[in-house]
């Protein structure tokens with residue numbers, strides 16, 4: 001991950017592009033042998049990028065469903081990128097309403113009987129939670145802040161699922177006050193939830209399954225800080241019933257950015273066996289089962305991810321078979337998708353600033369945001385691609401490393417092919433709708449960008465841009 005992303009051999013650039021953006025990299029790309037290269041020059045600029053002479057623009061299927069290239073420009077929801085940037089400034093996170101609704105409908109169609117709750121953490125926003133509520137969704141929240149946001153969006157308590165590995169008494173009281181379903185995550189939550197007035201609870205259990213995803217978002221293995229080991233979960237179910245809680249069922253969430261169904265299938269099979277064990281040991285069976293979220297999204301063209309339909313239909317089939325296999329009564333189902341709802345719907349538009357050759361191998365294209373609005377590359381080595389939104393039909397022949405404006409060697413995109421870039425161009429980075437702004441920071445006192453929701457040629461602000469004054473207001477002078 002830390003090696004240079006730049007091919008230093010004379011390999012065909014499209015081969016390098018494939019290997020660089022995929023999960024495995026061709027070993028030859030790590031060779032220190034210098035590559036012969038010509039220069040790609042902006043006329044009159046004197047700034048040289050590495051000229052590689054290959055046409056590649058990221059496929060539009062990484063972008064929201066409404067994305068088009070019209071007259072050489074990227075449009076989303078019928079609004080040209082230049083208009084979005086001109087009116088709302090940059091960086092700007094543009095969410096496509098059509099994509100969000102379609103993803104939500106895909107869940108509802110694939111599992112019509114399930115309660116689907118949006119994993120609010122992916123992008124906590126009142127308007128988006130409200131929009132999803134219109135589509136029949138509830139909300140999964142894991143802090144008091146997310147709970148209040150969901151309530152403000154109008155989600156009723158019976159569609160709220162409250163998580164958290166370290167819930168405070170205040171959070172439990174707020175959950176009880178809202179009439180939400182609480183997912184117990186620790187033995188000491190039994191008494192505290194009962195004292196707070198919580199009624200319905202699920203018990204989160206760790207299935208001991210290692211999902212094939214980044215370790216920071218892998219949560220179903222034995223030893224995870226989330227959930228309870230099976231024997232402890234059995235004790236918590238028994239203690240909860242004794243304490244007068246309505247112990248409705250079980251919860252399992254094995255991780256996020258899952259790009260196949262293997263681990264999820266194993267989890268539902270394991271859960272059915274565990275439920276059968278509970279019946280034997282406690283004479284109790286779950287009437288509700290929450291399978292969490294986790295479906296991944298594609299960020300670069302070499303990524304693969306199942307469709308929502310394929311993922312949910314397969315999971316549901318396995319779930320029903322596993323339950324029937326243990327002769328368990330069919331429970332009500334809850335799903336908690338986050339990333340797969342908003343990930344593809346979001347595109348971040350940045351303004352290009354400095355374009356600077358740093359070495360024979362690297363030319364940096366600097367944007368007006370970076371790690372503060374999208375920490376995923378730094379946190380998880382996440383890969384992205386981009387296009388020049390205002391020159392989307394031009395030949396993409398120059399390789400750039402895209403960097404932000406923060407005081408770290410941050411690289412948002414290790415290598416992308418673009419037309420020879422100029423100060424003032426607009427860089428559009430697709431698949432940035434989930435866990436980007438949501439995990440943003442104010443490092444270097446950089447204000448967080450605005451977000452807009454676009455549909456039918458209209459963009460409306462759903463999150464205001466922060467100002468430097470907002471940030472300075474926290475300091476006591």
Ligand SMILES: Cc1ncc(COP(=O)(O)O)c(C=O)c1O
Nearest residue numbers: 119253256293294336337338339
């Ligand atoms: C308990 C729980 N449910 C749902 C989600 C949402 O997951 P995703 O955004 O991968 O669908 C998460 C996120 O990790 C989670 O921890």
